[in-house]
Amino acid sequence: MTVRTPIRTRFAPSPTGYLHVGGARTALFSWAYARHFGGQFILRIEDTDLERSTPEAVQAIIDGMNWLGLQHDEGPFYQMQRMDRYREVIAQMLADGSAYHCYCTPEEVEAMRERQRAIGEKPRYDGTWRPEEGKTLPAIPEGRKPVVRFRNPVDGEVTWDDVVKGTITIANREMDDLIIARSDGTPTYNFCVAIDDWDMKITHVIRGDDHVNNTPRQINILRALGAELPQYGHLPMIHGTDGQKLSKRHGAVSVMDYPAQGYLPEAMLNYLARLGWSHGDDEIFSIEQFVQWFDLDHLTKSPAQFNFEKFDWLNNHYIKQADNGRLADLARPLMTEHGAQFDGAPELQAVIALMKDRFNTVNELAVAAMLFYRQPAPDAALLAQHVTDAVKPALAQFATQLQSIEWNKDAVSAALKETLAAHKLKMPQLAMPLRLLITGQLQTPSIDAVIALFDRNVVQARMQKYL
Structure with missing residues (x-):
């Protein structure tokens, strides 16, 4: 596939919670690829899940991006502010026949799926309201509001060269006719994503491999619209040292938990860069070096493992390198909480300089430095x-x-x-x-x-x- 230029990547989180480590890695790789080629990095907030999306989650995502220094060139764009555009495209698709109204209720769709399961078939929407030549459609139930379904191709395959996983092929018969607008008129996730990527001229979609099943649906929508396709790359999950998907039981998962625990953003960036990507045997490198080196050819296909001991070692390295005044500014609030008395005590920067080599986090350093800022009470x-x-x-x-x-x-x-x-x-x-x-x-x-x-x-x- 020919690479389109200029390079335009995006990070498109759903604001239903904090910015997690996997999302931060996705953002880093997308940002670095755009920076490597002098392209643009777009931040998009996919907030169509009205029940779960919150302003606090949006702010948590932006705070996490700012802490890491992953500045966007355009956005943030909010899907809920693009409803008129989505409705315009849906109307166009209804007019050209690539979408149609379906009057089945959720209960009726579930009943048809149960019948299919009973005879060993894959459960799916059976096309009751799909217009076909020579087909007579049922009478429209009085007062029932329809959904809009995408008319997915029934023959052929969807194939793309995934920049991480290689060639992926999925038969069209494996997919049913996706709902692209609910009965209240609000568009659905896969439809909005496809239209956004099209309108924003995204050239590379780098995201987690939990989106692999969404990709053929989005490709078919884009093809139906005559849109140019981006290149897709699906990153494997991040696991804990036990081989299970990284979760709260492994420790901090939200990116903003890490500064609260005394980690430096440069350590997090360096560590995330090595989760699923490599540059020879290089373990420690600056963000500038990472941008210079980063490509999509050295992304690994297997899940990455988040090792907290290694992360602590890396954070210790960056604490040793960090400016003492900066570390003092980070440590002072925590020390104040612990009752530190700074009046008449040694200069905090000098204490930091003496002690910082010994500790893995700023918090550990702050607690240890208290010996200079409290009255001794020897046993x-x-x-x-x-x-x-x-x-x-x-x-x-x-x-x-x-x-x-x-x-x-x-x-x-x-x-x-x-x-x-x-x-x-x-x-x-x-x-x-x-x-x-x-x-x-x-x-x-x-x-x-x-x-x-x-x-x-x-x-x-x-x-x-x-x-």
Whole structure:
């Protein structure tokens, strides 16, 4: 199939819930393909399911796209705002015979399906109201409003070269005459999607493989209208490590759960890019590199597996690379919730710089950084164990030295070594009680770096309280 230009892709979620991880990957691949070729990426909100679509879900989708930085070039377009266009096309199809009115009730259609199941046939609409040459149609029931059905071809096949799955062929006899407008006049999903893709000149439809069965129906509608067909690509599902479809039991599924849990968007983009696509052995790459490399030839046919341990490792990498001021801005609200006292405390950016290499999420980093922003409350049993009579003289000497040294890590380190040598102690014998007295806990980064971040007077006051 010849590739149409300019490239125009779309992301078309239904606003019946949050933006999930699979949808975010679809959006990323569609966006990257358009960016790779200098084309356009369109955002379309498929909101014809009035019972389930909500403004909150629309906002959640847009928030997720914005967090990931997947900016659209056109839209968002809303299907409910295009009703006049859909009705215009339906009227055209009724006039040219590619669609017709059907007066069967849902109960009557279900009854015909039951009869077909009973004799081992595939359940389907049997064409009662389909106009055929020489066929006499039933009398129109009084007061009954019809649906509109698409006149699907009865012979031949629908074949397309799927950019992920390869050639797919489905016989027309496997499909019945799809309802394209309900009895109240509202158009149905597959019809709206086909018309939108046509009107918006979409060249590539990249979506999940749960849409494979919709594709031949949409192709037949587009062909009936004389429209040019896009290329289709259906991405396999994303599974958890247990091989089952990713769901809430595996952890966060909504994209916006991830920033709330302390993940960075660049980590999510990098990780999603590797779910079903590869560039050699490259694991870590920027979004700019991804756009430069991305094509449809290296999409995999098998389901991808979301491994949270690997995602944590990747997020840790991006935390290490991230600007300390940015991380501080992300951590500060959570620390405030935990009662952090920032007045008179070390500069948060400096604390972030000292600690960020150790943690997989910003939330973990924020919780750990609290040791600098709360009053220490060392456990009495730990104090008795570590602040012994044998070590108190060394602590007292070190406290005296802190009064006159330059206030930086190197000077603190030198004072520590001098005290250790004078009292013939090993580092843990002095570092552990210092940690307890100054921070209230035994686990911290290097004690000289920790001490240097605190104000000199704060350190001395906390030591003297127990000496």
